[in-house]
Amino acid sequence: MTTEVLIADLLLPGAAGEAVHDGAVHVAEGVIAAVGPVRDVLADVGPTVLRRRVRGTLLPGLIDSHVHLSFDAGSDPVGSLLDQDDEVLFAHMAARARALLDSGVTTVRDLGDRSGLAIRLRESAGLLPRILSATAPITVPGGHCWFFGGEVAGVEQMRARVRRNVRDGADLIKIMVTGGYLTPGGPSMSELQFSQEEIGAAVAEAHSAGKPVAAHAHSVTGIRAALAAGVDTIEHCSFVSDDGTERKSVFRADLARELVERGTFVCPTFSSAFTHIADSQDRAVIQPWLDLVRQQHEAGVRLIAGTDAGVPFAGFGDYVEGLRWFSRAGLPNEVVLEMATTTAAAALGLAERTGRIAPGFAADLLVVDGDPRLDLDALARPELVLVQGEPHVPRRSRATAL
Known part of the structure; x- marks a missing residue:
């Protein structure tokens, strides 16, 4: 040294x-x-x-607050994941971490992988970004991202899974409060996967072990449930309507106020996937998401940068493109830089370290x-x-x- x-x-x-x-x-x-x-x-x-x-x-x-090193950012990352054994997957994960390092990223938070491979990578030799791992995200049987191995049913299984992840070396706990678009046949983005009691049990168990909780939540009901349980960060936080209309996102000032009052961090997961959508379809498709982030910023919500790298077209080598979309949404460059450094560090519990x-x-x-x-x-x-x-x-x- x-x-x-x-x-x-x-x-x-x-x-x-x-x-x-x-x-x-x-x-x-x-x-x-x-x-x-x-x-x-x-x-x-x-x-x-x-x-x-x-x-x-x-x-x-820079800090990427939301990645999935086990996904390949192709059109079918889940299929690719299921086709690979752990050793092949581990080698690919290492290469993806190096791509993030080449982009200037020195800390990543991996919010879901298989077989504890992100922890193994965290402890391996060689120069890589600092890795925080959630290990297997917690979901319902057959729920969003079930293939990572974190399926539970009921409060007791929820508590047991949190304890297991902590024993396995998790830096934080990730819970899939709502469904998502990535899991074929799984619950939709507007569907709540867990009861309020189950979400609260996960947060209580994690906090008792000194671990923060990241909640995947798209719908208004899911966001409210996550807030009521006291999670530390909300991933996506898309304000999707609860009527089953996929990706219909409308800003809710009352919900933004609650986010501010509780001091909860929000990671909107902007990335190069937006660029792919804008180029292949129309920028108008993603304008509501840009408007939503601008409105959250104006309301005082603490936003952090994270790309969801690994999901379709969200590459590991172009972290900066996600930051450009924040700028295109109307956020000042200096605010965007804070989101990618100081604010992100605070959200990840690293405010006194990086x-x-x-x-x-x-x-x-x-x-x-x-x-x-x-x-x-x-x-x-x-x-x-x-x-x-x-x-x-x-x-x-x-x-x-x-």
């Missing part, structure tokens, strides 16, 4: 409005020792400490060509990534150098 000072033309510590021109970061044994103007940082280091000037902007490493460039934090850093506050496309030009101080040169940057 090296000790060095990185010097950049522009340093963005994390929060919107914070910027240091001609800034520097002192990295020692994988941890940020100091940050600030170059002259101040260099005044406190010895003459033998390596100085490295990097081109462009230095900012915190997501900011500050003394004592892990040296999860990203150098990009350009100023992402002015143009998020700068994030698509990563020059250098550090994960807990370990440097990685992205493939794009290596190709440019060659």
Whole structure:
């Protein structure tokens, strides 16, 4: 583990409005020792400490708050998953994690995999993003994502499954409160899969073990049930109507107020899948989702960035495209950057560990060509990534150098 000072033309510590021109970061044994103007940082280091000037902007490493490393982002990720044994699948998951690293992502939250493979990957050798794993998401028999192995029926099985996931090494618990579009023959996005008692039992059991809960919830009823149970994050949070009309999403100010009052984080899962829809169908198809996110932001809902990478057309190598869609929805670039760094870290329980460039934090850093506050496309030009101080040169940057 090296000790060095990185010097950049522009340093963005994390929060919107914070910027240091001609800034520097002192990295020692994988941890940020100091940050600030170059002259101040260099005044406190010895003459033998390596100085490295990097081109462009230095900012915190990005966080993808919602991925499925076990899916391949093809047109039939479930079929591909079922066709692969664990060893083949594990190799593909490692390659997908490396693709995220090449995109500047230093932390990922995997919200559903098979056989504990994300935990195995988390503990494997080699430089990869930090991985938080939910192991098998909890669902009803034959329910949404049943194929991951987390099926339960009733309160007692729910509690037992939470305990098992914790024993298996889960960093958090994922519960499928509603159905979804990905599971053939499964419950729809508007259908509630669990009773309020069952959801509450999952949250109580998880919180007693010190584990947060992420709830997959699309419908208004599902979102309300998740909030009433006290979940920590809501994935998708699509405001889908309860009348069975798939993907009909209408903003509810009362529901937004409850999200704000409870301080619940929302991950809308914007990704390159939106681009595929816009190109193959019509942008008007996804405009309601853009409007919904803008309205949630304006209402004060705490939004975080996550791509649902692995589902159809949500690739692992284009994290930035999801951020572009937030910008297209009308959110300011600096807010989007916070969603991908500081706010995401808070949602994942890592607020004192990563997501900011500050003394004592892990040296999860990203150098990009350009100023992402002015143009998020700068994030698509990563020059250098550090994960807990370990440097990685992205493939794009290596190709440019060659």
